Amino acid sequence: MTFAMIVSRRPVSGQTKSPKSREIYKSELGNYARKVFGFEKLLSGELYARIIWFYKGRIEGDIDNITKPILDAIRGIVYQDDNIIVKCVSEKFDKTRDLSISQVNISGDLYQDLLLAIADDSTNHNLYIEIGHITTRTVTFGPIDGGSK
Amino acid sequence: MDIAQYLEAAKTEEVAEQLRSEGYQVILDQVESGHDNGYDIIATKDGKRVAIEVKARSHLRESARLIRELREQAVHQGYDEFRLVIVNPPRERSIEINNFENILYEYMIGNSFPELEDLAGGTAIEEVSDVEIDAIEISSNGINVQGTGVVSVSLEYGRNETDDGLSIDYDFPLVFTVDINHEIHIDHGQINIDTSSFFE
Numbered sequence: 539m540t541f542a543m544i545v546s547r548r549p550v551s552g553q554t555k556s557p558k559s560r561e562i563y564k565s566e567l568g569n570y571a572r573k574v575f576g577f578e579k580l581l582s583g584e585l586y587a588r589i590i591w592f593y594k595g596r597i598e599g600d601i602d603n604i605t606k607p608i609l610d611a612i613r614g615i616v617y618q619d620d621n622i623i624v625k626c627v628s629e630k631f632d633k634t635r636d637l638s639i640s641q642v643n644i645s646g647d648l649y650q651d652l653l654l655a656i657a658d659d660s661t662n663h664n665l666y667i668e669i670g671h672i673t674t675r676t677v678t679f680g681p682i683d684g685g686s687k
Numbered sequence: 688m689d690i691a692q693y694l695e696a697a698k699t700e701e702v703a704e705q706l707r708s709e710g711y712q713v714i715l716d717q718v719e720s721g722h723d724n725g726y727d728i729i730a731t732k733d734g735k736r737v738a739i740e741v742k743a744r745s746h747l748r749e750s751a752r753l754i755r756e757l758r759e760q761a762v763h764q765g766y767d768e769f770r771l772v773i774v775n776p777p778r779e780r781s782i783e784i785n786n787f788e789n790i791l792y793e794y795m796i797g798n799s800f801p802e803l804e805d806l807a808g809g810t811a812i813e814e815v816s817d818v819e820i821d822a823i824e825i826s827s828n829g830i831n832v833q834g835t836g837v838v839s840v841s842l843e844y845g846r847n848e849t850d851d852g853l854s855i856d857y858d859f860p861l862v863f864t865v866d867i868n869h870e871i872h873i874d875h876g877q878i879n880i881d882t883s884s885f886f887e
Binding site for chain 2: 635636656657
């Protein structure tokens with residue numbers, strides 16, 4: 539079982555000086571995760587998290603600061619405890635630059651929603667959040683995209 | 688062909704070339720028998736088969752359903768990978784320096800240009816136009832501006848005390864790299880005027 543959702547929302551940094559905006563953000567993500575995941579049994583075992591931030595235009599915010607608020611927001615809804623997430627990949631992509639999407643092992647509905655989110659010019663931010671099970675205990679080194687050694 | 692179709696065609700060629708350089712055999716616009724939908728690129732290497740679709744982002748919304756079907760078709764056909772390449776138009780950049788054409792003109796009329804002087808007994812720079820700034824470099828040494836433009840010159844032949852002679856107007860392209868100060872005046876620079884059209 540893999541959890542995935544796409545939210546058209548600007549991510550909030552874990553370093554924000556506004557606790558209120560952070561709480562509103564976490565509440566929004568949590569509510570959306572409940573709608574998507576419903577009352578499925580919480581994911582257990584060793585998990586990975588994949589967070590992709592699609593944006594348009596200039597942005598402020600480091601990729602490493604957006605991960606924790608997202609995981610905090612869906613903890614208790616998708617999985618029980620942070621310590622079972624053993625791998626985390628966070629990326630950001632400018633929607634207005636060329637992009638390749640490959641090896642997509644997600645449902646056709648979610649894939650189509652992802653394409654619509656990338657195509658959507660009415661929103662400057664889309665967050666793709668995926669939590670799934672680790673299936674092989676493999677550590678890899680070198681270029682993350684298989685680029686030149 | 689609209690802009691999006693042009694972008695897709697250009698990107699398809701670029702991706703195909705990149706794949707060839709990586710050792711793939713590449714086929715373009717292949718429609719396999721028994722299937723309605725073809726892929727923009729099929730790439731094969733060491734037994735690995737990749738189906739690739741190239742789509743402009745401006746066409747992505749209307750094509751999302753079709754692309755989903757292509758992906759499902761590729762899985763059904765046993766391809767190892769289905770890849771979607773999304774292409775965007777290049778970003779427009781705007782670099783302007785206020786009144787720069789006149790600033791360049793003022794600098795040029797205060798300097799001599801042998802390539803113009805070689806063309807006629809007398810030369811007069813009339814105007815500098817169509818200036819495009821390619822780069823601005825700001826450093827502790829100052830501000831360097833690089834770009835291109837057009838200089839309109841009047842070439843004068845046979846002018847003397849009793850005869851106005853003949854005057855011919857010419858436009859020549861120029862390339863410049865100049866250093867400007869904080870008052871946006873050119874301190875010094877290099878301007879190369881291409882007069883080769885005069886001899887054609």
